[in-house]
Amino acid sequence: MIDFRSDTVTTPTAKMRTAMAEAPVGDDVYGDDPTVNQLQDLAADLLGFEAALFTPSGTQGNLIAIMAHCQRGDEYIVGQNAHTYKFEGGGAAIVGSIQPQPIMEGENGILPLHDIESVIKPFDPHFAQTRLLSLENTHSGRILPQDYIASATALARKHDLSCHLDGARIYNAAVKQSLNVKEITQHFDSVSVCLSKGLAAPVGSVIAGTTEFINTARRWRKVVGGGMRQAGILAAAGIIALTEQVDRLADDHENARYLADELSKLDAFSVDITQVQTNMVFAHLHQGSTKELAAYLKQHDILISQSNPIRFVTHKDVDNQSVDKLIKHIKSYLLSA
The missing domain is CATH 3.40.640.10 (Type I PLP-dependent aspartate aminotransferase-like (Major domain))
Structure with missing residues (x-):
């Protein structure tokens, strides 16, 4: 997960x-x-x-x-x-x-x-x-x-x-x-x-x-x-x-920025990139519902919060491949929403 x-x-x-x-x-x-x-x-x-x-x-x-x-x-x-x-x-x-x-x-x-x-x-x-x-x-x-x-x-x-x-x-x-x-x-x-x-x-x-x-x-x-x-x-x-574990926090910051960049490419999301400073990304969803998106992603072994904006947090157990998998399944959800 x-x-x-x-x-x-x-x-x-x-x-x-x-x-x-x-x-x-x-x-x-x-x-x-x-x-x-x-x-x-x-x-x-x-x-x-x-x-x-x-x-x-x-x-x-x-x-x-x-x-x-x-x-x-x-x-x-x-x-x-x-x-x-x-x-x-x-x-x-x-x-x-x-x-x-x-x-x-x-x-x-x-x-x-x-x-x-x-x-x-x-x-x-x-x-x-x-x-x-x-x-x-x-x-x-x-x-x-x-x-x-x-x-x-x-x-x-x-x-x-x-x-x-x-x-x-x-x-x-x-x-x-x-x-x-x-x-x-x-x-x-x-x-x-x-x-x-x-x-x-x-x-x-x-x-x-x-x-x-x-x-x-x-x-x-x-x-x-x-x-x-x-x-x-x-x-x-x-x-x-x-x-x-301190120095590796830089990896979390890089992954958060990568996630923000990828989300900003999706019309269904709006992200203020200037506010992505460390390991958190706040993204507003404009298509479908965060509850439905969370349920859909959970079926694919991904957990997110159900608030809107959605708070995505990167950490040592999340890497670039994790972000890629998240974006892939978000795109699949949006096609069906």
């Missing part, structure tokens, strides 16, 4: 499976798992922070990061379509009692600086206390420009706000721009990075920040049920993800 729905469907490499089977382990809640500790030290070093923490998921990593930055009744500024606001179950509000202040994104997923400044609350008992600016890079496959990141985080600090980056796919942004990832993370107080998307580990994310921040986040991880025991079995794959 060729799966274009998300890069979360990647399967671990053979080397990851071997490392997981052979990983030395201990009880991570006690801090005794050597493989988890190795992953955390590695992540902190690569991302340019004092410390890091392994979490079961990116959703949990973002949640405990927000909770470590904010108190009950505080507020964080976030994009209207950002993952931490729209796709994580309202966790910050429900679990942390932290109010989101969403802003509609502009081009490339940026939060306009004027809009950020306009929603920062004055110190007044009528208002939630604004504590945090949360950005996302990449956002729907699009890269936040470096100059924008510098300006937005400088604005936040002018108002004494902390800055968190949902960097689930930050390595896609770094690879595409030929940057060391630290050139992006240097502007933030904390960052979350997903190991189980394009980097192909089966489970987990890391968050990174100061030692004090990570100590606070560790407590919240336990509170929300993220304390794991012999988690080194999972962390072993994360180490390989960070050391061996």
